[in-house]
Amino acid sequence: MARAYPLASFRLKAVVAAALVGLASLGAQAQTAATASQIPNPSTEITQSGYSPIYLGVDAETATVPSNPATAGGAPTISRAYITRIDLFAPGISLETSPHSGPLNTTAETISQFAAQTRTRIAINGNFFAPCCNAAPEPKTVIGLLVSNGNVVSPLTTDPTQSEAVLAVTRQNRAYIAEAPEISPAQLKLIQYAVAGSAILVKNGQDVSAQSPNEGDPLNPNPRTLVGLSHNGRYLYFAVIDGRLPGYSTGTTNEQSAQLMLAAGATDAINLDGGGSTEMVRADVLGQPFIVNTPSGGAERFDAVGFGVHALPLPQLPF
Known part of the structure; x- marks a missing residue:
């Protein structure tokens, strides 16, 4: 025998069902909004791809950095960055810088030529130099400290406006960043590799870029080459930021570089030579490097200093 239900009962169930559907829809919308709010806006926030291993002890990532408008009052722009993190304690990791050559400090070469000759896996440009910028292997005067395999190629500067920011690595693989006057003669003897740049941008986890001297045009966006260290000196960071490429990458100020x-994970960092010198190369096949970034001059510059990393390939997993 069929049972009869009051019409009000069916109406109540329909209302309840509709309410549940509505709540589910609101929940989905809220979740979508929350997810969207977690996605960085490249015009206002730094975005990062996350590190991926490329060699044993070497990881790489890409990033974007909010940059100055192309024109006063214009829309915000972005800059594109390429970052390499090197574990200085990993097996097979060692460094390389340009040795002395020629009648001055070094002889100019492209960073690809430097990486091919030294058979390094990753290489960037290093110190500021003079003269600039003929496309030829001419003699160069290096500005600031350059040490190659324990040999001082260019001495510590005594001019407080010229390349006093130093990244040094000792024979014991201890890496640190310091101002030139802080490095004693005894400490200098222990340095195996060193490069120097215009300013310390980050110190003890704090942005100190406001103290930058005028070397390297700190207040205007430019292509940049940066090096940094983690708080315990274990990780060395290479970063290049493309610039002067309208519609693609603007370049950064020192403050934006510090951020x-x-x-990226550095608690100390310095600014090296930038502009048309800014370059990173990578060699999956030793001796056959390729350019990672986009040099602003449209071609590789002949630089005075290369700074490279030797690394072992990633282990092959069994099938």
Whole structure:
């Protein structure tokens, strides 16, 4: 025998069902909004791809950095960065810088030529130099400290406006960043590799870029080459930021560069030579490097200093 239900009962169930559907829809919308709010806006926030291993002890990532408008009052722009993190304690990791050659400090070469000759896996440009910028292997005067395999190629500067920021690595593989006057003669003898740049941008996890001297045009966006260290000196960071490429990458100020290095994981960082010199190369096949970034001059510059990393390939997993 069929049972009869009051019409009000069916109406109540329909209302309840509709309410549940509505709540589910609101929940989905809220979840979508929350997810969207977690996605960084490249015009206002640094974005990062996350590190991926490329060699044993070497990881790489890409990033974007909010940059100055192309024109006063214009829309915000972005800059594109390429970052390499090197574990200085990993097996097979060692460094390389340009040795002395020629009648001055070094002889100019492209970073690809440097990496091919030294058979390094990753290489970037290093110190500021003079003269600039003929496309030829001419003699160069290096500005600031350059040490190659324990040999001082260019001495510590005594000019406080010229390349006093030093990244040094000792024979014991201890890496540190310091101002030139802080490095004693005894400490200098222990340095195996060193490069120097215009300013310390990050110190003890703090942005100190406001103290930058005028070397390297700190207040205007430019292509940049940066190096940094983690708080315990274990990780060395290479970063290059493309610039002067309208519609693709603007370049950064020293302040914007400092924020990138903090986001990458560095607690200390310095600014090296930039502009048309800014370059990173990579060699999956030793001796056959390829250019990672986009040099602003449209071609590789002949630089005075290369700074490279030797690394072993990643282990092959069994099938």
